[in-house]
Amino acid sequence: MKAIVLEKPGQLSLIDVDAPAAPGSDEVLVRVKRVGICGTDLHAFGGNQNFFTYPRIMGHELAVEVVAIGPTDISHDYAVGDTCCVIPYLHCGECIACRRGKTNCCTNMQVLGVHVDGGMREQFIVPVDKLIKADGIPVEHLALVEMLCIGAHAVNRARLQSRETVLVIGAGPIGLATAAFAKAAQADVIMMEINDKRLAFCKEALGIEKTIQPGDDTVPELQKLANGDLPTTVFDCTGNANSMQAAFDYVAHGGSLVLVGHIKGDITFSDPHFHSHEMTLIASRNATRADFEWVINTLRAGQINLTHWITHTATPEEVVEVFPSWRDPATGVVKAMLTFD
Structure with missing residues (x-):
């Protein structure tokens, strides 16, 4: 065999x-x-x-x-x-x-x-x-399905509200899954990714019009996309320490940061910044049977198009x-x- x-x-x-x-x-x-x-x-x-x-x-x-x-x-x-x-x-x-x-x-x-x-x-x-x-x-x-469940579980953990502005960092498969289920939750999704081709895929396959590449002006550019504010929920799906640490700067006051990707080492962040924002930090790991059932029902209902x-x-x-x-x-x-x- x-x-x-x-x-x-x-x-x-x-x-x-x-x-x-x-x-x-x-x-x-x-x-x-x-x-x-x-x-x-x-x-x-x-x-x-x-x-x-x-x-x-x-x-x-x-x-x-x-x-x-x-x-x-x-x-x-x-x-x-x-x-x-x-x-x-x-x-x-x-x-x-x-x-x-x-x-x-x-x-x-x-x-x-x-x-x-x-x-x-x-x-x-x-x-x-x-x-x-x-x-x-x-x-x-x-x-x-299992890949989609990772994104679905992260979205469940975040308890998104309809029309909430959400940033998903990293347009690999897990980031795409997270973005897809954030959209299914009626969130206004912004996608951040360094790769031009993957950003183009987000627009073509997921219908995400708001995209951004990280750089020196990331925060003001995000504010332009979020009507002057910052996203109230940020998902980091990169598994990259630098990205995970930078993500703390992209969260609105009173908002949440969900770490979906993980690394072998440590990350650090500014405690004054974290506390002044009263930020909620959430880890998301794997998925539950309920997530699997949700994803399968979503696919059967045709809510996510996986064609491409x-x-x-x-x-x-x-x-x-x-x-x-x-x-x-x-x-x-x-x-x-x-x-x-």
């Missing part, structure tokens, strides 16, 4: 592995159809991803088909042959976060493709409660060669995808 393993930073290999055994109690055997390539995967390839261990079969943005279902008392609505997405966050169910319903930040979190082997292989076993049936959604779009998001694809035989190029924004990559059929 084919699998793609990241042996160490910069070394991706196509290997043969044993096919999985029949699913046990509370397990499901799935056939992988599509794998979205996430910033996590790209950062892991570069050796700068938090929580990642090597060697690792990557892949946590997954569209799968149910092959076999093991014995279970857990209620579910899918059958053999159904198309599903996978919730890749394996939580313990017992820690303080899980007991409070915040399974997305479990103290013992194991994420498929990060802490444990993921879905860049033809078949694998997943827990029965980590699938969501999604018949009727194209498999290409289904493999984007997938710009690059590869088969298992091709991915080892082309994967490094997907780290380069100059290639025009928005979202890359691995296809298994």
Whole structure:
């Protein structure tokens, strides 16, 4: 059975592995159809991803088909042959976060493709409660659900109000997902990005007319776009320390800063500035089952058009060669995808 393993930073290999055994109690055997390539995967390839261990079969943005279902008392609505997405966050169910319903930040979190082997292989076993049936959604779009959930969860955390002015920093896939769900929440979205092509994509694919590139005059330029004020909610989706620190300067008095991207090191900020603004600082990590259900319902309702998001694809035989190029924004990559059929 084919699998793609990241042996160490910069070394991706196509290997043969044993096919999985029949699913046990509370397990499901799935056939992988599509794998979205996430910033996590790209950062892991570069050796700068938090929580990642090597060697690792990557892949946590997954569209799968149910092959076999093991014995279970857990209620579910899918059958053999159904198309599903996978919730890749394996939580313990017992820690303080899980007991409070915040399974997305479990103290013992194991994420498929990060802490444990993921879905860049033809078949694998997943827990029965980590699938969501999604018949009727194209498999290409289904493999984007987890990515969209990161943005949806961040927007949920921010509790946006209709017509609120929002700044999203970083027009990578997570930034695009955040912007899409901020728009769905009826916010007035401004997108900040250094790459011209990605700003153009925001206008063409998401209909975001207010865009800005960071520079020496960022604050006054933002004020022009926000009717003289600054955004009341800022999402930083870059995973870049300099950007995350600069984002504190873009938040209106009484506003919120949501850090969606994360880094290995520390960030610093001015306490007088932070306190004078009575700023709310929010971390957003992973997503919950409710986020997945919201995203799937949003896609079924046609509220987000994903037609132009997938710009690059590869088969298992091709991915080892082309994967490094997907780290380069100059290639025009928005979202890359691995296809298994």
